[in-house]
Amino acid sequence: MASxxxxxxxxPQLNYLNNGHTIKSWLLTTDHKRxxxxxxxxxxxxxxxGGVFAMLIRLELLTPEGDLLSxxxxxxxxxxxxxxxxxxxxxPVVPAVLGNFLVPLMVGAKDLAxxxxxxxxxxxxxxxxxLFLHCMLNGGVDTGWTFYSxxxxxxxxxxxxxxxxxxxxxxxxxxxxxxxxxxxxxxMRAPGLTWxxxxxxxxxxxxxxxxxxLGTPVIAITIVLVxxxxxxxxxxxxxxLGGDPLLFQHLFWFYSHPAVYIMILPSMGVISELITCFSRxxxxxxxxxxxxxxxxxxIGFLVWAHHMFVAGISLYAAMIFSFLTFFVGVPSAVKxxxxxxxxxxxxxxxxxxxxxxxxxxxLFTIGGLxxxxxxxxxxxxxxxxxxxxxxxxxxxxxxxxxMGYLGGMHFWWPKITxxxxxxxxxKLSALFVFVGFNLTFFPQFILGxxxxxxxxxQYPPEFQVLNVLSTAGASVLAVGYLLPMIYLLWSLxxxxxxxxxxWNAAGLEWKTTSPPPTLNFEQTPVVTWEAYNYDEIPDKExxxxxxx
Amino acid sequence: xxxxxxxxxxxxxEHEAHNPALVHQFADAQQQKDAASxxxxxxxxxxxxxxxGMFCAYLIYRLMYFNAFAAGSQQLNIGLGAFNTxxxxxxxxxxxxxxxxxxxxxxxLLVAYLVxxxxxxxTFLVVKGFEYREKFEKHHVPGSxxxxxxxxxxxxxKIPVDPKEAELFFSLYFAxxxxxxxxxxxxxxxxxxxxxxxxxxxxxxxxxxxxxxxxLYWHLVDIIWIYLFPLLYLISRHS
Numbered sequence: 001m002a003s004x005x006x007x008x009x010x011x012p013q014l015n016y017l018n019n020g021h022t023i024k025s026w027l028l029t030t031d032h033k034r035x036x037x038x039x040x041x042x043x044x045x046x047x048x049x050g051g052v053f054a055m056l057i058r059l060e061l062l063t064p065e066g067d068l069l070s071x072x073x074x075x076x077x078x079x080x081x082x083x084x085x086x087x088x089x090x091x092p093v094v095p096a097v098l099g100n101f102l103v104p105l106m107v108g109a110k111d112l113a114x115x116x117x118x119x120x121x122x123x124x125x126x127x128x129x130x131l132f133l134h135c136m137l138n139g140g141v142d143t144g145w146t147f148y149s150x151x152x153x154x155x156x157x158x159x160x161x162x163x164x165x166x167x168x169x170x171x172x173x174x175x176x177x178x179x180x181x182x183x184x185x186x187x188m189r190a191p192g193l194t195w196x197x198x199x200x201x202x203x204x205x206x207x208x209x210x211x212x213x214l215g216t217p218v219i220a221i222t223i224v225l226v227x228x229x230x231x232x233x234x235x236x237x238x239x240x241l242g243g244d245p246l247l248f249q250h251l252f253w254f255y256s257h258p259a260v261y262i263m264i265l266p267s268m269g270v271i272s273e274l275i276t277c278f279s280r281x282x283x284x285x286x287x288x289x290x291x292x293x294x295x296x297x298x299i300g301f302l303v304w305a306h307h308m309f310v311a312g313i314s315l316y317a318a319m320i321f322s323f324l325t326f327f328v329g330v331p332s333a334v335k336x337x338x339x340x341x342x343x344x345x346x347x348x349x350x351x352x353x354x355x356x357x358x359x360x361x362x363l364f365t366i367g368g369l370x371x372x373x374x375x376x377x378x379x380x381x382x383x384x385x386x387x388x389x390x391x392x393x394x395x396x397x398x399x400x401x402x403m404g405y406l407g408g409m410h411f412w413w414p415k416i417t418x419x420x421x422x423x424x425x426x427k428l429s430a431l432f433v434f435v436g437f438n439l440t441f442f443p444q445f446i447l448g449x450x451x452x453x454x455x456x457x458q459y460p461p462e463f464q465v466l467n468v469l470s471t472a473g474a475s476v477l478a479v480g481y482l483l484p485m486i487y488l489l490w491s492l493x494x495x496x497x498x499x500x501x502x503w504n505a506a507g508l509e510w511k512t513t514s515p516p517p518t519l520n521f522e523q524t525p526v527v528t529w530e531a532y533n534y535d536e537i538p539d540k541e542x543x544x545x546x547x548x
Numbered sequence: 549x550x551x552x553x554x555x556x557x558x559x560x561x562e563h564e565a566h567n568p569a570l571v572h573q574f575a576d577a578q579q580q581k582d583a584a585s586x587x588x589x590x591x592x593x594x595x596x597x598x599x600x601g602m603f604c605a606y607l608i609y610r611l612m613y614f615n616a617f618a619a620g621s622q623q624l625n626i627g628l629g630a631f632n633t634x635x636x637x638x639x640x641x642x643x644x645x646x647x648x649x650x651x652x653x654x655x656x657l658l659v660a661y662l663v664x665x666x667x668x669x670x671t672f673l674v675v676k677g678f679e680y681r682e683k684f685e686k687h688h689v690p691g692s693x694x695x696x697x698x699x700x701x702x703x704x705x706k707i708p709v710d711p712k713e714a715e716l717f718f719s720l721y722f723a724x725x726x727x728x729x730x731x732x733x734x735x736x737x738x739x740x741x742x743x744x745x746x747x748x749x750x751x752x753x754x755x756x757x758x759x760x761x762x763x764l765y766w767h768l769v770d771i772i773w774i775y776l777f778p779l780l781y782l783i784s785r786h787s
Contacts, residue, residue: 104573109573110572111573113573113574113583113587114583115573117587175594179587179590179591179594180587182586183583183586183590184583186586187583187586188573188579188583213590213593213594213597214593214597215597216594216597217594217595217600218597218600218601220598221598221602224723224727225605225723228723232690232691233690233691233692234690234715234716234719234722235690235712235715235719236605236716236719236720241712241715242613242712242713243716244608244609244612247604247605247608250604251601251604251605519572524575
């Protein structure tokens, strides 16, 4: 450890953290870095809550009998788990925390284009979150996070309208984030920072923002129609009143499938940054990796009906959507292959962020390949609504997104806080996460394939062994997630001072101080180099103050 | 770097010296204007996707229940609808004139055009209110009081209509025109605010981006109506 305390002759410089200490200076801030931290705290709370519901589900499934929760409460538990994790954690987590912090830094700007809209986006998120908590405390929702009609519009007695409004508000928070990113990336790049010099994290967030502004309004109007149907008994989706429940599914998945790419694309951007930094190499095939993000965003809009293969769409439509679903695998595979090609002959080091990057590649590959299995019409009919599907999307949404998020959090923690995290603890928790994750979700592939349906609180006794394994894995995973919450907080006070660029990484965000000043750079940087020019950066990593 | 107008620090200081409207994150006024304009266009894209969901629902049900939709459409007041269409087209012209007045720095003219635009918007809303009242009187509001009797085409032939299907037409009619009216109300509020700020001399020929962006919003809401009018009022009126 090179330095553990501030040298006595050096007073701490003015940065975004010590520039104002009042509550007001945080709650009314327009600084993108402070808003990122507000988001960090709020999404962490929701992640914790969603995790509690996940543990309830796993504990109920420990035994074949429905003994811990009643059927109704089990329905509410998985609905609350799904809605919190999807709308209040996975969708905002990487763009609103890491993206908010890094997009202006990476393009060399003083802030996002619309700082007040950025703050508004956080307040909308909080309003939506508070409303959802209110629903939760007053009976909850029991329709599953998909609130399919006509159950959600007609039959359930739970708080659909309020929960819908909560999602509506969170959706607008996401639209505003996306709008801010696109304008910032188009209009506020530093001199010399051309499109083909942008970090891949920026490309990934740009693609994400496109989905946010094109997809989210559709779920917003769908929710309005559900609410109107429920309140005034209009027959827009209810077949009894002449409506078409399939239309609801089409509109819902038109957003909610691309939403999966809202979750995974920013994490893929993080992985590109990690792989290049810790193998000290330019990324292999920059343009392909950059454009594959855009390709995923575009093709991702054309695959939604693969959620509806057994819902009664025509066979021809199903075949086209099946083909397009295979097709979206191409740009995803481009990323995986290019990352592994980047590793080839790189000088690889195994700091914690890199462990998460490796974890991402492995888990996302499994999640992606089982996605191709599900795109096959015959297999999909067999495993629809089974645990196979549950395992598949958890490999992508938890294995993928969370690995990227945790890797990114560890990588940029020294930039965000100025302190290093404790490396040994971090490696241990990365191990817990990887082992716990696979132990939780791999048995679910088998369970689903042999026929255990999702969303039931009881199951036949022959499924118990695999369910016990899964619950045990969930406990290990929970430890893996709780550890960073503890040691990252600890490092705020006791972590070694990181220095401006502890990883000796490329990228504009490392060229300013840690933590950065309020306006990010002393002087607007002028970019004259390509992205990831690691061949031009002398490898002085050993002398950097990295906790070993 | 064709689309990013960021310049170096030196020019920032020069511009800050004589442009009070420039906010800190932008290097110069041009960059600020371009960012605001792109932001507004992106917002309009989200609005189109928002209404797109309802247009999609409309098109599907119109294909499924064409007779009921045609019959429902013939119950709408085409005179008031056409009048409102004309009102909105005129209001779009006054918005264009307002932007032009702002560009030329004619403050009083700008305020006048903004006020006229708001008045036209309110006219639209009042007429829409009368139309809604007519629907209540004819029991065409979806819900337990909904009634719909068979209608006849131009040749006097009876068109059999399931009241449930006609109710769906009126559900979509109220959802679409209601959401549009909500946007009109927001637009009137927005333009009232712009008029007040314009009266106080907030906008100069060098800075009138809010007028331009407000205008873009107003035009979009008009265009949505331009699509709603034929889809809802003019079905099967070709003969």
